[in-house]
Amino acid sequence: MNKLVPLTLLGAFALQLSAKPPITQGETDPVMLDLDPYMIEALRGGVEGTDDTIPPGRFGSEGSLIDLLEEPTFRKLIKKHDLKLFNGPMVGAVTSSSARFWVRTAGEAEFKVVIGELSSEAVKTTASSDFTGVVTVEGLNPLTEYEYTVVLDGKVIADETYRFQTYPEKGTKERYSVAFGACSRYVPVHEGIWRTMAGTEPLAYLGLGDNVYIDATERRDVQRLHYYRRMLREEYREFIAGTAMYAVWDDHDIGANDCAGGPGLEKPWKLPNLEVFQQNWNNPFYSHDPKVPGTWHNFTVGDVEFFMLDGRFYRTDRKDKTDTSNTMLGEEQKLWLLESLRKSTATFKVLCSGTMWHDLADKGGADSWAGKHYKAERDEIFDFINAQKIDGVVLLAGDRHRTDLWKTERADGYPLYEFLSAKVTNIHTHNTRKQAEWSYNIGNFWGELDFDFSTDDPTITFKAINQDGEVVRATTLELSHLSHKL
Template identity: 30%
Template sequence: MPPDLVDHAHPRDPRLSRRLLLQAGGVTAATLALGVNAPDAEAEPLAADPFTLGVAAGSPSDHGMVLWTRLAPEPLAADGHGGMPREDVTVRWEVAADEDFRTVVKRGSALAQPALAHSVHPQVTGLEPATTYWYRFRVADRTSPVGRFRTLPAAGTEPEEFTFASASCQAWYHGHFTAHRHLADETDLDLVIFLGDYIYEYGIVDGYNLWRQGAAVTEPEEIETETLEQYRLRYARFKADPHLQAAHARAAWVFTWDDHEVENGYAAQHSNDGIPTDLFVHRIAVAYRAFYENLPVSIDLLPEGPRTMLYDSYDVGSLARLMLIDGRQYRDRPPTAGDRDDPKRTMLGETQERWLHEKLQDSTARWNVIGNAVSFIPVRPTTGLESWDGYPAARKRLITSLDGVSNPVVLTGDIHRAVAAEVPADPADPDGPRVAVELICSSIASDGDGAETDGYADDWLRHPYVHFYHARRGYLLTKITPERLTASYVCVDWIEEDDTAPRRVAARFATPDGTSRLDQIEGAS
């Protein structure tokens, strides 16, 4: 990395940060801590079910997990408070070694507070590695649905296999979450990796972008999200979907984001729609705040104003290292005609680039997986400015970091299509050696039904390193063993009409240990 590459896309002004934190309805450290661990106390009975948004688990380790729920008896209340009174409520949680909770191994309490939209994020520790657990929450006489998760394998151990799904882009209004229904039924699933666009900020308008048949929205949902209340309402709309709730309850999730969690096409603190920076940073602050409130993420992700630390890594024993990167918070603006090849341009920012380089070079894992929001391989150098095509110098630096790394794999979302590709070591030499594989999952719902192919297929398939392109909705199911990686592209043929489309596998590929090669497995469907 050039020594003069500076993190200029992410200015740090503590005065601005404190002011924005207060504008966003600031949360003190003490308030935040009570949402994780609080003294036990009896809650007052609630007149309606508070667990309408389900339960979730995330931020896994080999000894612990973050649990999540948000109390919302009226999840679509326009004020963003889910029908809850403006007072604290004690939430009790339990983790058990069996689904019937005969053997409870951990229990505790957290305080659901109005300042955090009555969400709780208890951090459970002291669990056994590579072990399946069940969890639930209670408020007075109300009990939540049951979720389950599996802790990661212990450091230094190499499991025989590890299976994860990757998913992205779930525009609820474009169709039913049929893919999540099938994801929740996967029998072998250790983890879900979500690669961005968990919500969409656009106003939802019948006759324009509301393609999910049989659905209707409230008037406050018809305008684009800008305030904390509006982002909370948008998460509630998406999370009220029973198939998404079932997928969360099936396994632990980890996350990166792309743009629609804030605004389409934004870069660092620059609005794609021309919103002045002093106003846009407030929108970022409330959007990041709602992201924390509505997902099973660590306490460390509560933003300080318009900034938070999202990128992170997870070790699956010695079998795999998973690195999730943040391609929005630090990136330069999309290039103009004259500066695309500027060597100082960055997608990740200097600090994150250095962190990722060190994580890759220090890894002793057999497989090294990078969770990334936008396509990495060269596709459309003159028009793909939102992807790594718009940041070729940053891509070259990352390719250099992959040199000598065991079995690099890039997981990607964003494009609403499924793609399997080999990453060329030199983007200028498409027929040359490969340095990694890239596995791009389709969308859960964005762009509606999709098709077997479409008008963008030639842009991708003209490259010799692209082996598969498919435009239906679905997710990617990946199994890694010491010997190989197997990637199955799961899809459904329709989502707009209803949620009954069957599960099928459009294609399946294997990458043998020690290669950056994709071998298609016949008979995948």
């Protein structure tokens, strides 16, 4: 089981936490013991100091796996640990009849995924995509568990963790769960939580930002480093091989603490950082319009539709006095959300945000939807739900290192319940909030949404589950209580 870190060990981390360099203490994974120090030194220039104060690693600020593979010593480590499949496979974009698979190879290669008699197309990974590729297998049956293999340059790669479950079809009276979380800095002694989470067998995992802690706005070498090291860790590698992954970013993985992209694409780091993000996830798509890039997307699991929102790429930059946009999402993403909500036929609609919705969930609302720049946009979304009589809406949030249930009463509609969970692997803890319906912050944890369509009044249950797999708090909501017909 993934136990809490002793206080003595926490003290050893204190200096590092203030600067947010990579945490390496307590590492036991054989692959990471060899590769992690090598990659940190090569791509970041060492452990000490912050990413804003240390010079780039020996490949410059755009360093990547391409450069690492030029070094004989690194290639020997790849061979020692049989890592031609360097990262992945990662399952994503699952439906009731198909699934997509992402991999990163250690150099140019061709791969495909095979499920029984079904096979994906063959795809070549190249340096231009940081040796990543995505393939799709179609013709699957709903709510069925499948085993798969990866065929890499003709060699079959199999593992007992290479299994996943397709989604139920809409209208079926089934029960299923989806996990979510945020604030998942790579902490060696906490990484076992991914194996614990996998044991609960969620159909999907929603990463609500701060999925890796990068804090390096202008350093693609550091951004890539943090993705490489997280996906090399055994427990996480097992988890993503069998659980459909979806992700948006928040401040620590788009740039630095409390950062905002502002309107437009003029800032030189925005598109390069987005490209790194896209190369490391398996989302169904990245924004609804290529002319307005971002990380937002939506998808359905049976009778539940999830709206994964990007609250950073076009967010009003409070540090820029010329930015008067007053938005969290940007106009195009907001309109996409409202129109998608209006058209949705799902029983439950889940709005997923990297930051909190409730007025009292953040430190004065400075970096959340309650802030003065963003509250009007939040209220516009809430008012739209009322005006269009959209039932079954709940809210998810990340950012604060605790797990809460919040309730926002509305004069002209049903209450909006917000489930916050944001301390999957992090060490630092935020205080509980007495204003919440309930608030919990002990140890590490993730959130789980259990959906039950087997009754006449479908339910959604929010569970807070700790690092030992124990349900520490739970609340169930009935669809009839999330309706304008009350």
